[in-house]
Amino acid sequence: MDNKKISILGIPFDNLTRVEFLTQLLMRMENQQKTFLVTANPEIVMYAKEDRAYFDLLLKADYIAPDGIGVVRAAKKLGTPIKERVPGFELMLGLLELSSMHKKRVYFIGAQEEVISKAVENASKIWPDLEIVGYHHGYFDHSDPEMIERVRKLEPDLILVAFGFPRQENWIHQYLKQADRGIAIGVGGSFDVLSGKAKRAPKVVQKLHVEWLYRLIKQPSRYKRMLALPAFMKEINKQQAQKRVTKHEE
Numbered sequence: 001m002d003n004k005k006i007s008i009l010g011i012p013f014d015n016l017t018r019v020e021f022l023t024q025l026l027m028r029m030e031n032q033q034k035t036f037l038v039t040a041n042p043e044i045v046m047y048a049k050e051d052r053a054y055f056d057l058l059l060k061a062d063y064i065a066p067d068g069i070g071v072v073r074a075a076k077k078l079g080t081p082i083k084e085r086v087p088g089f090e091l092m093l094g095l096l097e098l099s100s101m102h103k104k105r106v107y108f109i110g111a112q113e114e115v116i117s118k119a120v121e122n123a124s125k126i127w128p129d130l131e132i133v134g135y136h137h138g139y140f141d142h143s144d145p146e147m148i149e150r151v152r153k154l155e156p157d158l159i160l161v162a163f164g165f166p167r168q169e170n171w172i173h174q175y176l177k178q179a180d181r182g183i184a185i186g187v188g189g190s191f192d193v194l195s196g197k198a199k200r201a202p203k204v205v206q207k208l209h210v211e212w213l214y215r216l217i218k219q220p221s222r223y224k225r226m227l228a229l230p231a232f233m234k235e236i237n238k239q240q241a242q243k244r245v246t247k248h249e250e
């Protein structure tokens with residue numbers, strides 16, 4: 001299916017709502033179509049701008065979801081609005097729900113051992129019918145083909161990969177080259193949240209779109225990473241100004 005893409009600093013985002021994403025992903029699971037799903041926030045877009053190999057890798061994704069209000073605001077500023085923000089964490093929950101309903105095989109990989117085992121335990125409490133075919137922590141040599149083989153043999157329909165970017169996207173790309181099926185998605189720090197180790201901001205904070213501020217207060221070590229957001233908005237403003245000039249000249 002050809003979806004309309006919205007380019008933000010060269011990254012082609014899919015302009016779909018959360019429900020539309022999940023509907024298409026379920027169809028792809030049913031058809032056993034291999035799928036590389038990226039959820040990109042401003043930090044990822046800025047990283048890709050500096051790292052050509054990562055940029056090229058993102059262009060290979062089947063879907064890129066707009067993770068974060070920064071992306072939605074940027075799209076609006078550039079005159080190509082995106083329907084809604086689709087947080088990676090929510091896509092992950094939706095995919096788990098669908099997997100449980102449609103008896104799909106799920107594999108979890110990433111995070112520290114105690115985090116992943118707790119995340120898996122919580123997932124099976126939330127979805128008692130969920131078929132978890134296996135899990136593994138994320139601290140191994142990511143270039144080891146053995147691990148890919150181990151997961152591939154289990155034939156998961158959904159593979160959740162939480163190594164943080166760009167590691168998770170690199171691994172997914174290698175994995176899907178070998179695998180015959182599966183929706184693979186990089187979920188960053190989502191297992192930390194699912195395990196209860198890290199908390200998502202309260203609903204009201206999420207609604208106000210200041211989740212980044214909440215995280216910053218809770219985890220001051222993220223300060224440096226947060227600087228990606230103002231840098232991203234600065235870049236968008238530059239693009240917007242350029243667009244205006246070009247329009248004027250036409």
Ligand code: UDP
Pocket residue numbers: 110111112115137138139140162163164165167188189190191192
């Ligand atoms: N992680 C992992 N293997 C690694 C590095 C990180 O499994 O080699 C996990 C880490 O435990 C955490 C998740 O990846 O659960 C996200 O890590 P981080 O916050 O560093 O990444 P980011 O959220 O910045 O992408």
